[in-house]
Amino acid sequence: MPDVGDLVTARLTVDPADGTTNALLLVTRPDGTTVLPVVTGADGGATWTAPVTYTLAGLWRLTWTVTGTGAGVEHETVSVAPAPGPTAGVRVYATTTDLANYLRAAPPVDSEQLLEAASRMLDARVLRWCRYEVDTGGLPANPSVAAAIGRAVCAQVAWWDDVGDSRGAAGVGYGSVSIGSVNLGRSVTGVSGDDSAARQIAPQVWDELQDAALHDVLTIGGLSSGVCW
Secondary structure (H helix, E strand, O other): OOEOOOEEEEEEEOOOOOOOOEEEEEEEOOOOOEEOOOOEEEHHHOEEEEEEEOOOOEEEEEEEEEEOOOOEEEEEEEEEEOOOOOOOOOOOOOOHHHHHHHHOOOOOOOHHHHHHHHHHHHHHHOHHHOEOOEOOOOOEOOHHHHHHHHHHHHHHHHHHHHHOOOOOOOOOOOOEEEEOOEEEEOOOOOOOHHHOHHHOOOHHHHHHHOOHHHOOOOEEOOEEHHHOO
16 A cells, blocks of 8 residues: 555556557546646557656545557556654654653554544543643643653553554443542443443553642642542
8 A cells, every 4th residue: 555655657558459559547636636647658559657646645546548459448546545654733742752661662663643542532531621731832831741641641552552452443341430529431231432441541541640740730620630530
């Protein structure tokens, strides 16, 4: 599977073919725009090639139209992956170095995606309730808070590794969890992806956010970080 930025040579073989054979390539990008790359013929019209640069992630359609001997139309769909690396504009609270140090082991090869997913999850389900100073990029301004949230994100990634699931594909119900004065509960009947262990907040996340060093710099609803939820 190609990645965004890859330059490939699209190739078509025509049989039968002769001097009357000609080929045209229409490339349709995922956003619906099209391009006609320069096509080169060889082997007496039997082989046709064209350079294609994949500039967007998604599904690309390559349509070859052959005229003359061997006339016909051939379609090819190519799935293009995003360029490796974090998604632009997404807050990620920990680096792969942070994760390696937290795990005390080499991080998984998909660490960037996991750290991004964990950051999104904690943003939506934990950090939205927490109050702390942020910089212009929305990241914690206080070094102690930044370090604690980074460790919390790493803890979530480590939890996913422990349960063997980071997407909630394995539906595993749980009973109830208490964080301070808040009780969370789910029925174990009719288990869905949202009930899986992967969708739970890792217990270690709460340990990191309740660090004594965060007193008065990380709060929730006017309360201390000791009951952050």
